[in-house]
């Protein structure tokens with residue numbers, strides 16, 4: 001575990017969130033989601049991670065152990081079914097990488113810290129969203 005991602009991080013930029021969401025949700029929900037200022041709260045307890053995405057509209061929490069496969073239900077996001085997304089998080093150098101295997105092709109995310117900022121790249125079906 002090379003770096004700590006722990007802390008409370010408020011969004012300062014969000015590029016191509018719309019493109020990422022096109023693969024996942026309706027135009028109506030996209031319009032709401034696009035206006036949100038997202039906050040990440042990342043905690044670590046032993047080898048367990050908890051990542052909370054917090055907004056004025058909805059919150060979303062995942063918890064996992066690095067290297068251990070887990071089932072993710074994207075409740076309140078695109079609501080993909082429990083068994084459809086199997087997520088595995090690993091370290092690739094200083095980057096925490098999640099591969100989300102399910103109905104949607106090429107879905108996943110990568111977190112890293114650079115210049116004291118938390119970076120997140122979300123990808124799905126060829127679209128890449130970059131959040132800082």
Ligand code: ECB
Nearest residue numbers: 021025033051053055058059060062077078109
């Ligand atoms: C939870 C706040 C966003 C609520 C937006 C509501 C609807 C949008 C529905 C689907 C769009 C897909 C994802 C929303 C974008 C961010 C939420 C979490 C993205 C993510 O996978 O974060 C990972 C890495 O930090 C941890 O879950």
